[in-house]
Amino acid sequence: MSFFPTRPLLSHKLPPSTKAWLARQFKDPLVRERLSHPAQYRARSAFKLLELDEKWKFLNHDDVDSVVDLGAAPGGWSQVVAGKLGWTIEDVVGSRKLSELRAKKRLKTFEKKKKHAEGHWGDAAEEEPEAGFGLKAEQKTAEYGSWSSPSPSSPDPIYELGFGGEEEESQRPSGRGTIIAVDLLPIYPIPGVKTLQMNFLSEEANDYISALLSPRPGVEGKADVILCDMAANFTGNRVRDVEASLDICHAVFNFTHRRLRLAEEVGRRRGGVLL
CATH class of the missing domain: 3.40.50.150 (Vaccinia Virus protein VP39)
Structure with a gap:
């Protein structure tokens, strides 16, 4: 006949040290305050x-x-x-919403550029090729005055990345x-x-x-x-x-x-x- 040791999980008796610790926890006012505090301190x-x-x-x-x-x-x-x-905790939720908003803006900007590029290449394919080689004199003129001074009508890279807009101000942490x-x-x-x-x-x-x-x-x-x-x-x-x-x-x-x-x-x- 074999004997098995008593399993701790099946025992209904707690060690004296555990009972003493539980008694201190139940009587500790800070423990009760921590459980009832709105901040739920850890x-x-x-x-x-x-x-x-x-x-x-x-x-x-x-x-x-x-x-x-x-x-x-x-x-x-x-x-x-x-x-x-x-x-x-609202700052975490707000930052997640802000990231989603920026992603939607980037997607919308990408779709606009894609449509514009498709229309541009479609119009170029319908045009007949001109005689001669190279660029014309008026085409050789730079569209912008210099590399360091872009046209005022050029898109803002910060805006294209979605880091702008009045609606984002209220959602900042x-x-x-x-x-x-x-x-x-x-x-x-x-x-x-x-x-x-x-x-x-x-x-x-x-x-x-x-x-x-x-x-x-x-x-x-x-x-x-x-x-x-x-x-x-x-x-x-x-x-x-x-x-x-x-x-x-x-x-x-x-x-x-x-x-x-x-x-x-x-x-x-x-x-x-x-x-």
């Missing part, structure tokens, strides 16, 4: 950032245009920053600035946030962040605010855990030394924030 830490910003007002300045969130997963702090900079979220873990999309799943210490991440940060005169590749809520995985060995935390602090400090704008560059006393 982590309780979002309320910590909201309290800090309410006290110090470091995200409410017009010159805050670029924010880097290190160790961003699951994305609670990035959600707060996106909301502070005006990004909403309401948010501003650049928000970059970096983490080794995957992050689900957040409106207005560019996510990078990589190690922020790697050269690849350094190149990506440099390219994504909005280029501004004199501050290319730098951020106005750098956030970090990272913590090393605990091993139970106190010495090892402290050492891992210090390594993260040193790495973030070195990253900030290269990527953060100084107060002198911003032009105000509390400009350039590391949190």
Whole structure:
């Protein structure tokens, strides 16, 4: 007679640690607030950032245009920053509609050019060939005055690509600035946030962040605010855990030394924030 071990899925008893964790979750006011909040924050830490910003007002300045969130997963702090900079879910829907509108414009312009070309070649085929070779004197005259001064009647290439029109003004995103979220873990999309799943210490991440940060005169590749809520995985060995935390602090400090704008560059006393 063979005996099979009890399967955990068939057991109705929970370990004491799981019961204790569930009890803390049910009693935690931030957990209940997170579930009922309209923004539907992904982590309780979002309320910590909201309290800090309410006290110090470091995200409410017009010159805050670029924010880097290190160790961003699951994305609670990035959600707060996106909301502070005006990004909403409607911006994602609006940008999709804007892309569709541009595609329709390009298709319409292409069809017009195609019809015009077909009519032009059809008329040319019906004409009888003229005697002689080469161009006539009046045909040798350039239609435009020079290469650098096109005719006013020439089509605008920007308009032909569909990047124009009054109807697009109302569909532009309401948010501003650049928000970059970096983490080794995957992050689900957040409106207005560019996510990078990589190690922020790697050269690849350094190149990506440099390219994504909005280029501004004199501050290319730098951020106005750098956030970090990272913590090393605990091993139970106190010495090892402290050492891992210090390594993260040193790495973030070195990253900030290269990527953060100084107060002198911003032009105000509390400009350039590391949190």
